[in-house]
Amino acid sequence: MSNLQFALLVTVPVLCFLVIVVAYPLGYALWVSFHEVSFFGGYSTEWVGLDNYVAVLEDGDFWRSALLSVRFTVESVIFTMLIGLGLALILRDLRGRWVWLRAILILPWAVSPYGTGILFAFLGRGQSGIGTAFISLFGSEETINLIAANIVVEYLALGNAWNLAPLLAFFLLASMMTTPSRLYDLAAIDQINRFEVFLHVTLPPLRFTFFVFTCIITVLSLKQFDYIFTETQGGPGNASSVLTYQLYKISFVNLELGLGAAMSFYLLFLILAVTLGLYFFWGRREARNA
Amino acid sequence: MREKRWTIWMTLSVIVALLWTLVPMYWTLKYAFETHSEIAAFPPLIFPPNPQVAAFFNIFGHDYTLASGQVVKGSGQAQQIMLGLRNSLIVAIVVTIITTLVVVPLSYVYARLEFRFKTALLMAVLLSVSLPPVSTLIPFYSLYVQLDLVGTLTGLIIITLTITIPIVTWMLIGFFRNLPPIENLARIDGFSKAYTFIRIIVPMAWSGILVAAVIAFLFSWNEYVYAQVLVTGSRAVTLPAAMSGFLFQVPNPEHLAASLTISLLPPFFIAFFLQRHIVEMNLSDPVR
């Protein structure tokens, strides 16, 4: 059995399953994006060609939301990478009777995005938040509110990273475990300092994991909806109404299915373009280096 | 001296990491031990003044009498919470088993073997993960109505698999790549591919496979967007959908916090056993 045959044997059934399940919704979305669908005063559909796609591009809110999505995603990736790496190093170095702390440090990952939104909403609001409680200990009557238009996206990204970083940390830890320990022994012989060990011994085998997770977190963040929905409802005002939120309003609340479908294809293109871009400029190099 | 300074640094960073991890959870989950008045207090209370567990009884439909004599009524949402717990467990376990069985060989193949069309096939598998749920919800829903899958666990399991399979494959690929190149040795010994995979790779990758299973479990345990449309208001309701009832229309932060706490227990136990296993994996470095 050749490699290709073995690969096809395990891939084709999965692919068939995915195609069968996803094909209809995707096909329907494509069809509807070229139509205007009306439910009221009798159900009707009308072919409108590319009108929906043009309308989306001409909509200022679309561009504003797209920028918010990108900002949220880039920040989520950066925060998750830094926090995930930090957690992984701590997880690795927890030894002996402290080992059980590992179970605690990976706990945020068990919280749903939906639940994370709830936690960070209560935590960040001036009314109920920890900042307000803390300064009130010192007699202040002010509030500290993190759900504010100028910083809400950063705050959301931080909560997203809180939720996702332990997942990354766990994979980094698993990869670290497979790094042959004789490399560390060699480093010890060379008497290089901890930072250099980290840079030259610990980090290199993790690079592919970083690449994979950059892709995964990018995709998850661009798709993120329930977390933002429960935490800020796209607010305050419109300050965090990212693309998925905009889509939800158009397709789900307003029932402008054609417009929503066209917009969701732009989102899909964005997701694909970013992941393919990451693959070509980063992933291929990592694949070769491995 | 250097070691001592290192220990101090290490202790400090562990403390920071613990605070970072626990404070956001503590802040809301403490509501489960407060009355609604205490939750609404301004400025917000840092510790529950009179900790009690009424909410945990309430969400399962039981009244609870506080020390003050005040009776806290059971929640009418109890039936759905219990159904949700059961259904979420079923869905999560089934999804975990199927995902793991499918994903381990799949990610092994893409991580370790070279063949034509590799990139294209991989992209095809991963494509479905790029679909934002918000944009496929409505077509999915109408498809499911026609197939009579709305309000069924089967329907939810199918849709959850389209998310877990690609994403867990993607995650595991990185893990398999880092394993030592053992199959070249195995091939010399004349093992077949499947045999190499099952007898050599799988035991070596045991920790990665467990992680994959846990991720699959969590993704399906926590899935909310599809659940809120496909199974809400039915016998197949899942825990996140049942829980969300405490947030809308009528605020019950104490019940919300109690059910969030309960929803954290299964993943927590899993994570606890998993980390023990990962510790054992420490010794599994085959090259050493």
Added chain:
Amino acid sequence: MKKRETGMTRRGLLQSTAGVGVAAAAGVLGPFDFARAQGMDLAATSGEPIYFRGWNFRTDVVQANVERYNTNLNGKVDYATVTGDYPSIMEKSLIANADLDVLYANPSSAVRYYGGNWIMPVDDMPNAEEIKAGMYDNIREAWSYKGKLLGLSYFVSTRGTMCINTEKFQAAGFGEEDYPKDWPELYSMLYKLRDKGEKTPYLAHWFAEWFGISWGFVFEMMNRGGVMADPETHKPMMTVDGPAGQTLEDWKKIWKDGFVPEEVLSYNEAAYIDAFRSGRYIISPQQIYDLKTFNDPEQSAAVAGKIGFLPYQGQPWGLIDSAMYLMTSRDRPDAVTDDVKKFASWYGYKNEDGQIAVAERWMKENMLFSAYKEVMESDLAKETIQASISNPDDYEKLIEVYSHTPFPKGIWSVVWSEEFNAWLREKLFAFLQQDLSVESVITEANDEIARLNKKYKID
């Protein structure tokens, strides 16, 4: 001359405040026989399940009610709550012709559902005339569309009842004689309270729900005597120098002067209610039935017994927020449809003993007002309301506030209602956060209504 959005009459309730006893007559008539006379037995016969769905409000009460029907009348009603974004999810169920027979809905949703041919009006029920006769005229009109009554009474409320923390108000040196009579007075009171050192005198109805900021604008401009759209033709009617413009001018002023914490713009309803319950604010527009919640020491220890409301002094407060039980028109055998009507009648009107039992229970448990005169004018209602508010003597004042409340027929009794609402919500947020001009918002709102009228071919 001020013109209201609806021909809301207020005689029914004013009568009730004059003499409660008279109305009990209807109950004596024995509607059980009445139903019989119309050939309507409430017991289920088809043996098929009836799917009943609602949002999550006191599910324990609903569950108990349904069980009673199932036990006493051989019913097979399957009840469950639908959580999350309720109106949108129900709309999907209706579009997909899913298993759904009876559901909760707000009037604007109901109009939309009727526009999609998904619901069966009350007029199709054998006892429709009797049901209609039992309702207050203003509510029946609010719930009617194209001459059909869309649903049965679940609850009626004044959203925008101006709740006031009397203790804090007095501590600032003010009394009942200082109660603002209208919106301009309310806003100038905020400045006076601030001068007395109150940092957060006002919790504005500007939260993020679909019934948040946009409804806040709708009721304020209506209270000031404005009309958003003509109740019959739905033509836009807002003017820059009229109530709509004045409302926005005032909003801009208090926003710039820092009276509204920014986070309010991200609140869901739970956060909005809890913020007022904390005792941090003095005045806030809330649901009329939440007066009971706020004055209940078990739920609101910080403010219980202290929450009063601004009385009617020539200007109404808030708008009529209400919900109905709707019957769907999905594909099902006639025998099942008959059962649906029977259950709806039992649940949304009178039970087998001729009592409006469900509505009475809502009144008793949560102070939910009803569209039925018989419920509102009963001793039970009076006792409940008196026990629920901080000062029992305010009963008549509360009924007066309620009976003056307007209903925005022009923008709610039309299929584009929810689309316009979503648009308005966005635009108002942008108005505050991006400092748009009053003129541009009013002009664009009028244009949007005109565009929607054109889209749905409404002349």
